[in-house]
Amino acid sequence: MPTIKDVAQLSGISKTTVSRVINNKGYVSEEKKALVLKAMEELEYHPNLSARRLRGQLTTTIGVIVPKITNPFFSYLVDAIEEAAYEKGYQVLIFQSNEDPKKELAFLNLLKTKQVDGVIMTAVENHWSKVKSFIEHGPIVLCNVYIDKSKVPTVRLNQYKGTYDGIKHLIERGHRKIAYCTGGFFKKEGKGKERNQGYQKALEEAGISINPNWVFVNQHSIEDGQQVLRKILEMDERPTAVFTGSDEVASGMIAEANVRGIQIPDDLAIMGFDDQPIARVVSPKLTTIKQPVDRLGEKAVEIIIEKLNNVESSDEYCELPIELIIRQST
Amino acid sequence: MPTIKDVAQLSGISKTTVSRVINNKGYVSEEKKALVLKAMEELEYHPNLSARRLRGQLTTTIGVIVPKITNPFFSYLVDAIEEAAYEKGYQVLIFQSNEDPKKELAFLNLLKTKQVDGVIMTAVENHWSKVKSFIEHGPIVLCNVYIDKSKVPTVRLNQYKGTYDGIKHLIERGHRKIAYCTGGFFKKEGKGKERNQGYQKALEEAGISINPNWVFVNQHSIEDGQQVLRKILEMDERPTAVFTGSDEVASGMIAEANVRGIQIPDDLAIMGFDDQPIARVVSPKLTTIKQPVDRLGEKAVEIIIEKLNNVESSDEYCELPIELIIRQST
DNA sequence: GCAATTTGTGGAACCGATTTCACATATTGT
């Protein structure tokens, strides 16, 4: 591999000036610039990023922590983040925490060791006080998670409102026996709690009290959904509608309902969350809540780059709208 | 951030010896080792990777090129690769080519500039002669793609056999009018061609000739599938079965069939490819072809790490079995 | 016409690690 020295030698110009040409910085005469560019071309020269990083203390890489890339919500989010970052000349290092706090810390250490300039977290597994300590090493932006006392730049969706609107939709359809499936629920922080509050509030306003038997926690997969449906069928008093925290769970329920001959939405109305592709292929198609994933990713990248450049961010806290999409399952 | 110099100063020992302790290399007395370790602990020292890379010419990072992370097949593949690499102490840099040859080349340049030690390619967009030139800068392993003349370590699935078995299954069910949907097909190399050959061979053996009207190319998404179904319905002579190159396309067809009141598999049998979660939630559930994604990823990582360590690889070419999964759509 | 800027350039120091080399001491073999 050719180095800057080779370029300097070939063009008969100092390393310093070559560097100036590369970075388009400082005074360089057109004449010499042309010579340098020609030499660079000829040698197929590419600056060594490690050397740049070592000197410059920057990596042009941002890290993204996701719980699981196989979850479509996150793969679309990563997709959006990557695209936005790529346009700004940043690389993206994707990291899966697998919801393991230790792995999350391991990745945050990349910030400490300056392998990434900043981190976008789409989930937080550790207690915030632990995560907070990494901020001194580089910016952290929360994306799709909200931590009350964090004071960290955050882009998020209003999960409370999304859930509230969803439940309200069910109530408007005449349902009063509304079950609730969620992925989190027990966590003290994060979107689980918010969604939960939306559920409670909507029921409360309609004067409905929560039946604890109809609350299912820690449900994530298609299989989980199938199981939930079987459980509901075994109940003496069944709900007439189910609000789920993900299209996967909802789809699993529909698949199982189809097998068992349960009519949806007549026997049971089912709502998803996310508006993933799967929502449009199950039969009947899922009523769900659409999250503007693209905007979410873009905005997170925008904010983190502002932070990296020490630009006073316009908004440290950004809440994006969430949309109810009514199809056939409710 | 503390540097090796700080550790040396605090422990009163030379940088050289500290380096020896860190890398566990060369002679160091137990006594001094203990001192160094204590100082490292105290300062919370982490070696700067850029400096290491600059000097050592290695990155402990492997790159993975995928066409699109939002395609579940690839997100599961990346998941498997990442897990396997993580265990071996390697980081994974994920890169989307978006099927754009330019972006692919841009990423391969990371190999040139030594930002990644090696690259796993799960798709090849450029002509092989172009890609080949990067091999001198680091190992490339092909995963899920096969290039005839490449002579590069390859892990792959036998797409030919998968497709052949799938078509044969349809023939055994009594079908003779079999349509075919594929993502690639026009490409001269890669799995598109192989699958195509499997399709042709199976038909040929059964004495069936191909009806060009029933061949749909460049079909990827759920929407594509919906459109294909509509096209089929408009035909004077309709096929009785459709083999598709992805569960998405197949699911789109099923969704549309349900809307149009077409009975599956009675009016039309449909096969998917990949065995993605979606295959189990559509109604009827998809008959599909399962690819052992986990093994595929593991094996690719295994081979690339062998290459990186200059170990004579046991097998440069590895073919994994592919499995037909019969459900209800055929 | 002379000081004050602006423009243009290169030498040398620096970023934080690893590796080479020279040298000192300890252990072994005979």
Next chain:
DNA sequence: ACAATATGTGAAATCGGTTCCACAAATTGC
């Protein structure tokens, strides 16, 4: 007892860039 080897250590060079600084030439201001 003495050479040969094994063990232990640190100063200095190196990786490939960027940036500081000193200095020269060209422009500008008055």
